[in-house]
Amino acid sequence: MQSELDTPTIVSDVPEISREEFRRRLNDASLTILDVLPAESYAAGHIPRALSLPLHSIASNAPELLPDRSVEIIVYCGKFT
Amino acid sequence: MAQQAVALLHNLGYSNVRDYRGGLADWVDSGGPLESATGEASASDLATPIGPALAVSQDGLAGRGPARISRGRRGNDAIPGFVERLSTFQLFVIWIGAVLLSGFGYWLGALVGEHGLVEGGVPVGASLRGLGSALYFSFVTATSVGYGDIVPVGFARVIAVVEAVAALVVFGAVVAKLISHRQDELVHEIHRVTFDERLDRVQSNLHVVITELLSLTAICEGSTMPSQRLAARLDSAVLLFQGELRTTHDLLYQPRLLVEEGALASILANLSSALEVLAELLACLPVDFSRSQPMEIALGNLIRLAGDICGNCVPHDYTPRLVFWMDRIQVTSRRIR
Numbered sequence: 453m454q455s456e457l458d459t460p461t462i463v464s465d466v467p468e469i470s471r472e473e474f475r476r477r478l479n480d481a482s483l484t485i486l487d488v489l490p491a492e493s494y495a496a497g498h499i500p501r502a503l504s505l506p507l508h509s510i511a512s513n514a515p516e517l518l519p520d521r522s523v524e525i526i527v528y529c530g531k532f533t
Numbered sequence: 534m535a536q537q538a539v540a541l542l543h544n545l546g547y548s549n550v551r552d553y554r555g556g557l558a559d560w561v562d563s564g565g566p567l568e569s570a571t572g573e574a575s576a577s578d579l580a581t582p583i584g585p586a587l588a589v590s591q592d593g594l595a596g597r598g599p600a601r602i603s604r605g606r607r608g609n610d611a612i613p614g615f616v617e618r619l620s621t622f623q624l625f626v627i628w629i630g631a632v633l634l635s636g637f638g639y640w641l642g643a644l645v646g647e648h649g650l651v652e653g654g655v656p657v658g659a660s661l662r663g664l665g666s667a668l669y670f671s672f673v674t675a676t677s678v679g680y681g682d683i684v685p686v687g688f689a690r691v692i693a694v695v696e697a698v699a700a701l702v703v704f705g706a707v708v709a710k711l712i713s714h715r716q717d718e719l720v721h722e723i724h725r726v727t728f729d730e731r732l733d734r735v736q737s738n739l740h741v742v743i744t745e746l747l748s749l750t751a752i753c754e755g756s757t758m759p760s761q762r763l764a765a766r767l768d769s770a771v772l773l774f775q776g777e778l779r780t781t782h783d784l785l786y787q788p789r790l791l792v793e794e795g796a797l798a799s800i801l802a803n804l805s806s807a808l809e810v811l812a813e814l815l816a817c818l819p820v821d822f823s824r825s826q827p828m829e830i831a832l833g834n835l836i837r838l839a840g841d842i843c844g845n846c847v848p849h850d851y852t853p854r855l856v857f858w859m860d861r862i863q864v865t866s867r868r869i870r
Contacts, residue, residue: 466536466539466540466551466552467539467550467551467552468551468552468553468554469551469552469553471553471555471559471560471563471565474553475565486538487557488534488535488538489557489786489846489848490782490786490841492779492782492783492786493557493783493786493787493788493848495569496569496783496786496787496788496789496790497557497561497567497568497569497787497788497789498557498567498568498569498788499557499560499565499566499567499568500566500567500568501568502568505538507534507537507538507541508837510538510541510542510545511541511545514541514542514545514547515545518547521545521546521547521548522547522548522549523547523549524549524551525542525547525549525550525551526550526551526552526553527535527538527539527542527550527551527552527553528535528552528553528555528556528557528560529534529535529538529556529557529846530534530556530557530558530786530845530846530847530848530849531555531556531557531558531559531845531846531847531848531850
């Protein structure tokens with residue numbers, strides 16, 4: 453987590469998914485769900501079907517985990533930051 | 534954090550990435566299902582709220598109140614789903630109902646002749662007295678006592694067989710239910726006690742770590758001790774520290790577990806000051822001080838774990854006091870080199 457706590461960078465143009473749509477499409481196989489929380493958190497509990505990809509390992513592991521770059525991806529962490 | 538992740542993925546060439554803003558906190562609060570590492574779903578349907586129902590209330594009781602654990606514990610494989618949903622009392626009512634219904638069955642059998650009950654060679658009539666005998670026979674059959682003073686003939690035999698089997702199964706379910714309820718209580722109690730003890734241990738270990746680090750800092754500033762011995766003591770303190778930090782870290786990232794506020798505040802405050810003392814101590818150490826391999830690894834873990842702790846990234850809304858300490862831990866972790 454490299455973010456400076458004092459200067460939070462708010463990126464406003466990040467596309468979002470609503471909870472309702474997420475719920476509805478939870479079993480939609482074309483949707484890839486990524487849990488970017490630490491691995492310990494993933495082990496304790498995660499949204500069904502989610503893959504574990506902790507934030508610090510994204511750069512190194514994402515290409516291997518998700519070879520197809522056009523796939524639809526939903527990312528979540530602990531809560532809105 | 535998720536926004537950073539989205540940005541990172543964008544840079545890697547992923548074009549269709551969206552952020553679920555509410556994160557795990559929103560998911561759990563709105564009753565979404567969760568999976569744990571073992572792959573078991575802890576809530577079977579979306580309609581069952583698991584978050585608020587099971588989350589521990591922060592009742593504002595500061596200090597040493599009981600830390601309650603909430604887990605999505607449900608499902609005993611020995612009992613099928615529909616029995617699971619019934620209460621013990623409901624099951625018992627079903628049993629009684631089945632017995633009474635069968636009793637009427639035997640009595641009605643007497644109306645058709647040759648298909649009812651026979652007592653001492655004489656057919657039981659379709660009178661009120663006959664109804665009493667039929668109900669009596671039904672209970673004797675259902676409890677598999679079978680005195681044999683009254684026997685079924687004709688079609689009544691079929692009812693008797695079905696009733697005996699059904700009553701046995703339902704009664705078994707009643708007994709199983711009573712026992713499993715007691716077991717659930719016990720398991721819950723054991724969880725609670727071990728959890729309390731674990732928290733106590735974290736607190737006392739952190740205290741040891743702080744004391745040890747402080748005395749090492751004093752020694753370092755006076756430099757009266759051979760650096761070899763100092764290194765050994767520092768090693769053990771850092772390893773202990775790392776272990777307790779990991780426990781706290783994992784505790785905070787349990788989506789369904791809320792620790793009682795007073796206990797958590799004290800742990801977080803201790804963690805924060807331990808980190809500060811450690812940063813000071815490391816800054817005081819001479820330049821030629823060589824860190825051991827395990828110590829380097831432990832320090833690396835420490836920085837990573839502490840860096841993960843912040844009020845905004847854990848999957849719960851904590852009180853401002855707790856958020857303050859979490860943020861403080863993250864900020865302090867950056868001072869450790």
